[in-house]
Amino acid sequence: MNHEELKRLDGRYVMPTYGRFDVDIDHGSGATLYDLAGREYIDFASGIGVNSVGYANPKWVAAVTEQAGKLGHISNLFYSQPCARLAQQLCERTGMANAFFANSGAESNEGIIKLARKYSFDKYGKGRGTIITLKNSFHGRTITTLTATGQDVFHNYFFPFIDGFRYAEAGNMDSVAEVAGHDVCGVLLELVQGEGGVLPMDQAFVHDLAVLCAERDWLLLVDEVQTGVGRTGTLFAFQQYGIIPDAASFAKGIAGGLPMGGFLANDKCSGVLGPGAHATTFGGNPICASAALAVLDILDEEALAAVRENGNYLRARIEHMGVDCLGGTRGLGMMIGVEVLGERSNRELAARLIENGLLVLTAGTALRLLPPLTITREEIDKGLAIMERTLA
Known part of the structure; x- marks a missing residue:
């Protein structure tokens, strides 16, 4: 051809x-x-x-080939070694408590949004489910993550959007205060706004935002779909900002070319999503997880x-x-x-x-x-x- x-x-x-x-x-x-x-x-x-890790990386190819010859899929109704080992590697290298595996960045961000809302519901009941995101952000193309995205250019055609999101100016704590309210349960941000123009967040703003979240018991949610897995020079960008988020999503580079995503939760949030609260058929797929283990070994x-x-x-x-x-x-x-x-x-x-x-x-x-x-x-x-x- x-x-x-x-x-x-x-x-x-x-x-x-x-x-x-x-x-x-x-x-x-x-x-x-x-x-x-x-x-x-x-x-x-x-x-x-x-x-x-580039194209045709020998270590990546060997990991994918070996696992494809053993087991392609089994579902999360059963245990599999690659999934558990990958969760261990990610947690040990970040200081987070546990991991959930998904298939894409949008799905990963949906997961941390659900995590924040359930955390708040379990602790405070109904009426506290709003997420603050930043203008010029990008969080995905599902209806929920499009709503979370702070760029009007992505919003046309797909109305009506869901409730529960407000937008603040990046780098401006006064703007965050203006959109805050008794109904807020979390703040979702990219530490480098990728689709918005590759715009790193100011260190002082991120620190102040983390302090505010801790004071008000909002979850600090970091979208690391593009910044994670070594892209910024540390395994996750939050490791350069001196914070431990309540949850951080990842995708893109994690499996070196295979479709995989997920999120990490800290100790406070590690037990929020119990059996039946969240799921995905292909999450933690053995081939994708084996590829991701090779990626982490290389990086x-x-x-x-x-x-x-x-x-x-x-x-x-x-x-x-x-x-x-x-x-x-x-x-x-x-x-x-x-x-x-x-x-x-x-x-x-x-x-x-x-x-x-x-x-x-x-x-x-x-x-x-x-x-x-x-x-x-x-x-x-x-x-x-x-x-x-x-x-x-």
Whole structure:
């Protein structure tokens, strides 16, 4: 099959919900991808942060292959080793108490919203189920997580939305106070607003928010769907902010390319969701859990230090390129936003870069870079050379 044949097949049978770039991807190795014609691309996108350990990583491939030959699925009516071992690894490396496994970021965020509402219901009864989220946030595309998302652009078409969410200005405790009330049970935030433009939260704001939540017995819920699993240079971003959230969701990079998500709860919330209170058929799937165990094994402290170093290297190189259409950078680790200047949009610049062999993303008005966390310095330099040559 060639590129045009694939496009016709996709156009005929796949629902047209995605604005695709005119590129197909057939296979890859490390952070280098190839299309059906054999053309090479350097990947600064990693499947929107999913392919955390790159492509065809030998340790990841071995873990998935071995488990696929033993047991693909059994359901949560029975015990399985990969699920329990993965929960242990995540808790021991974060200081959290226990884990729930799901299939996607939206489902994971639904879970922590339910956790907060049940915690409050069990302790205070009805009438205390409102969640405060932040403007410019993004939490998923189900009706509930769309409602939680603080961007009007995502809200059109799907009315009516559910009740129980209010929006505050990021970084503004006065704004949080304005929307607070006796009916609030939790605050949900991203420590780096990903879809909103790669915007890190201020440390002081996060600290003050954590103090307020503790004082009012609101649950502090951290959406780590994009920031988690090493993306920001620590296993979870909250470990750089000096807080222990009541719950933190994760997805994207956890299984290195397989669909998996979930959330961690602290000691206070570890027993809130008992048998029958929350469930999902595929949660903790043995193959996905085995893949995730391989990801965590690969992302040891040395690898996380390399994420921080390579993130700093990428940002410094971009800021010193002297390219008129690019401004400053921001982010944590290898979650990087690059401001776009001039008349061309970030989408136009992304299309030009992809056409020339560098896969990038957009977010807000910025270019967004989410390379595989195991990308080599040689691959980084190749990608930067394409960026400079294309945008000069």
